[in-house]
Amino acid sequence: MQEEPYVMVGGDGQYSYAKNSNLQRVGADHAKTLIIEAITENLDIDENVSCPNSNIFGIADLGCSVGPNTYVSMKNIIEAVVQKYKSKGRNLPEFQVFFNDHVSNDFNTLFANLPADRQYFGAGVPGSFYHRLFPKASLKFVYSAYALHWLFRAPPEVGDLDSASCNRGRLYYRNATKEVGQAYSAQFEKDMESFLSARAEELAPGGLMAILMSGRKDGTLPRQSSIGPQDLPLESSLLDLVNEGIISKDKMDSFNLPIYGPSAEEIKAIVVKNEHFDIVRLITLTSNSSLMPTVRRGV
Template structure:
């Protein structure tokens, strides 16, 4: 895997960095550690059925729906969650056809799995469900730019992906900037200038995201997103998810003091994520103007098998998402020691303060193309 800057959004000329999840099927792989994300995806299935049944409007009234129904999952990673999401979408669309009495003209389904070029598409394709009811294709590229032909998609899905920024804000890396984020790896407890740099980067990214999707989604098509975010009106430092990132910084600082990591390396590392609030998301939709927000709903904290995540599970989950990023910046030799420290710190603060904090949340957004 390589962490790389690529010109992946040709039409916008936008550089986008790649942040791959941990591939393979080992204990720290995204496929093994993303169980809580799957629980949320499964929880939203009934909501999706309702929204597709009521809001999807792509020629049903004229009894001439598309013969091929195109679905894109943005930020698909390596599975298995993307396959669950796609199956839920297909079931919802088929139910819509049945409800309208169009069972004799059900479409064929084309599914496009999208992620950065550095994503492990080989593993994704090897683990495709053998009895799938759709044609599968991989589409590499950043979703912050155009990746599909104009008006070619009927349904866009993405879960737990749009909180990744296209890049670390340049100002926080600039020693001459008031937003230089020295001594920290995230913005939650930083100066106002750092917070503003992250906010501005996020706003620019969402503008690019909606501009691209507006060109790719057909009128009456749907976009359903599951977004990792924070509650409206709170300071970033109050978010449990942000505290989890701050713990990474605390562990790295310990390693700087020990001499394992250089201070210069530490000061040049920043985590490129931004957890937006539902209000921030709604404002981004309004600024674009091409979609109607049919539903924005905060989701409850859903436990895996009815139990809270353990400190080890929280640590494995963070390692699967940030491990490759850390390895590329600091070298593979520090990763085990770093996450051993992280586990101890999570145990000290209690894992639920990170995984289930009231001010860290997931929300469902249902958007219809105008």
């Protein structure tokens, strides 16, 4: 099955991600204290034989887009790690930050605006985070913000005109049938399993992974998703185009956005089943229903 990659608008013009990512920035600001706490309390910085060069502290931001949020998050993470090393009386490592996103992401804009005073060596890593991206045990900290709600692809059955689960007249599973919601949930489980298995190879034992993502409250159904309302104007515009005969009804019915907002319970069940990570925290930010699971690679 082919992946369906959608990237953010590049450059720094009026409609660029760089100028339209304040909501994500607010989420990352809320998560800052939580990340610092997780690093202080749960990051294992003891010398580790399985990490080839323990003087290099590798950090990856998966789905970093074009900035500027990634610069702020990387700075916050490094400051917290430096504090941890200092508090343990350890010599500081050298930091290497890997900025990952889809191949078609505007890496030029990302690189052009890297902060001049950065305390790390930066590198771009193109490719989907649903596959392996890094050598074994080469990372100590993995971060990903507002990227994992992008599925590998929309579940095929919701776009299949012959299927009972076809998501007719909708772009998305909000307010859709139970079957459509379940198909999205199953796709998320499958994708998250691929994501966790790849990261289990790449994260050094004792390393941490902090994920910030859109989600929904425990005890609610997928169809009650809090993400989606912002896509309703697009959905109704497309339906107008169908009614005016400009696009075909079949095209509209078979198209679906590959986005999913899980509940904390769903994430917990997937991490437990995967067996490579311990959940050190699983926080729901009440302000915007964002979820923040932090997991630790088993030693």
